[in-house]
Structures are given as C-alpha cells and as structure tokens.
Amino acid sequence: MVNFRITVLNLLLTSCLSHLAANAQQTLSLSNYTYSPTQTAVGTLRATGPVSRLSLRGPNAGLFTLNKSNQLAISPKAAKTATPWYDLIVEGQTASGSVRDTFRIVKDEFIRNQVVAHRGAWKQAKTSENSITALQNAIRLGCMGSEFDVHMSADSVLFVNHDATIQGLAIEKTPSLELAKIKLSNGEPLPTLEAYLTEGMKQNRTRLILEIKTSTMGKERSMALTERVLQTVNRLKAQAWVDYIAFDYDVCKKVKALNPDARVAYLYGDKSPEQLAADNLFGLDYHFSVLKKNEDWIADAQKRHLTVNVWTVNDRETLTWFLERHADFITTNEPELLLSLLAN
Structure with missing residues (x-):
C-alpha cells in the first residue's frame, strides 16, 4: 500500500511538473x-x-x-x-x-542621427559617467542613443557601472544592499538597471544602448546576467527603447535566443560582417582601430543590412573620417562635438 501511494504521488508530481513546464514555455x-x-x-x-x-x-x-x-x-x-x-x-x-x-x-519619435553618448553625456557637463544625470544630458542634447553598462551583484540585482569594481568593491561579489549605499561623484546613488530604464522610458527620442558586461566569474554567470537583463527589460516593457551590445559573442547569441527580434551588436571586433549576418545580429560595434584596419567591412556590413557603430571616437579628425564613410552610429565621450559636426 505504501509503495502504491508513493507511485501515485510520483505520478501526480510528474504531471504537475509537466504542466508547469508546458506553461513556462x-x-x-x-x-x-x-x-x-x-x-x-x-x-x-x-x-x-x-x-x-x-x-x-x-x-x-x-x-x-x-x-x-x-x-x-x-x-x-x-x-x-x-x-x-x-x-x-x-x-x-x-x-x-x-x-x-x-x-x-x-x-516612434526616436532620433535618427549618428550620435551615441558613451556612458551618457558626462564629460562636458562634469558629472558622473553612467549616472541618471548623464542619461538626462544625452536626451536633452538630442543624441540618438545613450550607452551604459550593466553588472549583476552577488544577490542578482543589476547595477549600471562601467568597471567591474566601484570604490574598491567587486560588484559581482557584493550584496545589493552594500552597493545601494554607494554615492557617485555627483552625489547620486549607484543606479540600478531598473532605475536607469525607468528614467529613459520617460521619453521616446533617445534609445538606450545596453552593454551586457562580460562576467569576471565565468561564462555561466555571463549567461545568468544576460537572462536577468532580458527579464528586467521585459518586465518593465522597455523593449522599444533598448538595443543590446556585448563583447562576449555567446552573450550576443543568447540575447537572440531569448528574443529573436532584439537589436544586438557585437563589440569585440574579431568577426566579419558575413558571420554577424549569418547569426542574425543587428550590427557590428567595433573599436575605430579595427574599422580603420578593415575599412571594407563598413560597406560590406551595410550591404548585408548590418548597422555600423564605432567606439570610442573623441577627436574631430577621426569623427570626420567615419562620418565621411557613412558609419551609422559613432559612440563618443564628446557628443557635443559630434553634434556640432553634423550641424555643419
């Protein structure tokens, strides 16, 4: 009788799990x-x-x-x-x-110029990079996009910061309650991804260019970060605003697996436009030295309907070089300078 009850319970459990799995899909x-x-x-x-x-x-x-x-x-x-x-x-x-x-x-009132403010518009304003104020500045300037970087805390809360550490703390190894105490140089708290997206979604002119940072703790955690990022974007209904970029090609492919229609660009610079197109990426986003060395990739990428972004270009001569070659986007710490070149 005991064995019979155990068998029935196992069957019921299996049925419930199957039902949950079906609904999850x-x-x-x-x-x-x-x-x-x-x-x-x-x-x-x-x-x-x-x-x-x-x-x-x-x-x-x-x-x-x-x-x-x-x-x-x-x-x-x-x-x-x-x-x-x-x-x-x-x-x-x-x-x-x-x-x-x-x-x-x-x-869709999103701006169509070529200006992506790197970590927001912070340099000329003398504020903190990757801060809410830097995002607001990029929006006010009229940038096509504001780029920012996302890491995951020890307890899986997402924070916006470029480096893997801040004020001596390794973000991935620090609980969110400790990270929430941090103040940026402009007095703002270290922003969570939720706070950053919520601010960016108050308007519909500047896109939010979200870099999923490669984990210092290994591939598995990079994948977990990727899943958490997309869950947050979906929960906040921010899909219309967000483009994704990453140095880890597996992260790029993971984003596409989770959302085949996501706009994803690759950062590292070691893949040809042909391969990016084969994997259905949105575009390439390479350091300017890579594209100067492989100038033919610009036209090749655009022929394959990939966008061409270049980072991080801060001087007038290099900005002009890429404008003359019709780069789709230029990521810069000097958005004011790039906007002035586009106005002339």
Whole structure:
C-alpha cells in the first residue's frame, strides 16, 4: 500500500511538473514595438509553445487590430495623437487555460542621427559617467542613443557601472544592499538597471544602448546576467527603447535566443560582417582601430543590412573620417562635438 501511494504521488508530481513546464514555455512576443503616423503596422505577435487564438484585451484594445497572420496594427487616428505610447494586453488560449502579456507600443519619435553618448553625456557637463544625470544630458542634447553598462551583484540585482569594481568593491561579489549605499561623484546613488530604464522610458527620442558586461566569474554567470537583463527589460516593457551590445559573442547569441527580434551588436571586433549576418545580429560595434584596419567591412556590413557603430571616437579628425564613410552610429565621450559636426 505504501509503495502504491508513493507511485501515485510520483505520478501526480510528474504531471504537475509537466504542466508547469508546458506553461513556462507558453510565452508571447512581438517582433516590433513602435508605430508612427505614416507606419501604422506595428509588428507580428508570436506564441512560443501551444498557444492559439490570440486576441486583444484591455482599455486600448479598440485602438489596434490583429489580422489572421497575427500582424498587429494601430488605427490611423490613434497613431496621430500626441500620446507617446499605449499599453496593450494580448491573450492567447492554451489547452489548459489562457496566457496573457502586456506590451508597450511606442510612438516612434526616436532620433535618427549618428550620435551615441558613451556612458551618457558626462564629460562636458562634469558629472558622473553612467549616472541618471548623464542619461538626462544625452536626451536633452538630442543624441540618438545613450550607452551604459550593466553588472549583476552577488544577490542578482543589476547595477549600471562601467568597471567591474566601484570604490574598491567587486560588484559581482557584493550584496545589493552594500552597493545601494554607494554615492557617485555627483552625489547620486549607484543606479540600478531598473532605475536607469525607468528614467529613459520617460521619453521616446533617445534609445538606450545596453552593454551586457562580460562576467569576471565565468561564462555561466555571463549567461545568468544576460537572462536577468532580458527579464528586467521585459518586465518593465522597455523593449522599444533598448538595443543590446556585448563583447562576449555567446552573450550576443543568447540575447537572440531569448528574443529573436532584439537589436544586438557585437563589440569585440574579431568577426566579419558575413558571420554577424549569418547569426542574425543587428550590427557590428567595433573599436575605430579595427574599422580603420578593415575599412571594407563598413560597406560590406551595410550591404548585408548590418548597422555600423564605432567606439570610442573623441577627436574631430577621426569623427570626420567615419562620418565621411557613412558609419551609422559613432559612440563618443564628446557628443557635443559630434553634434556640432553634423550641424555643419
């Protein structure tokens, strides 16, 4: 009798675990999160796992349509309003119930210039790099993007900082409560990723260029950091704002595995445009010395529909060299200088 009960319990446990695993795989995603008055098609809704009969829910459902191919579109009237974004609930039916998610659909007023402020706009303003103020400065200047760096604390909280250490503390080996006590040189607290994204999402003109830092503790932790970053971006509904960059090619591929539609660029500089295109990356983001040595990669990348970003260019001569070769983006500590060159 005891063995029978154990067998029944095991069967019930296995069934519950299988049910949970199936539900865990049933997720919804969207191929694009923006619209404009002239481009009312948004993106294609996708379901991972056995999800069917997608439908729109919530107070904004009437502003959107979903065709048989699950292509989402906003009504022309809603697209022309001053509203910067709409939250839309999407629901799908499964064999065991329903799944739903909320997507933030953002009016595309993002700036199209070539200026990416490296760690925000901090140098001329004499403020702290990677601070909220540096982000606000980049937005106020009118930069296409503000680049920033993300590490994970010992207890898996995400913080924005360039180096792996700050004020003598190794971020990956320090609890978040200790890191939260740190003050930057401008008096701000060390920002969490959540605080940085929340600030950046108050506008829809400057994109947030998120670098997933390579862990000093090994590949497994880099992968865990990558997963945590995407979970945070998804939870905050920040997909429309965020582009990803990384030095670790496996991290780039992990981002694409978690979100095939994510805009991901590779930083290290040892891969040809052909390989990046084969792995469906968004672009290359190489040190200026790499692209000066391999100048043909610029045209080759763009021929393959990859974007070309270059870092970190701070002098007028090199900035001009890459502008003349039509680099898509230039990451710089001198966004004011680059903006002045573009204005002339």
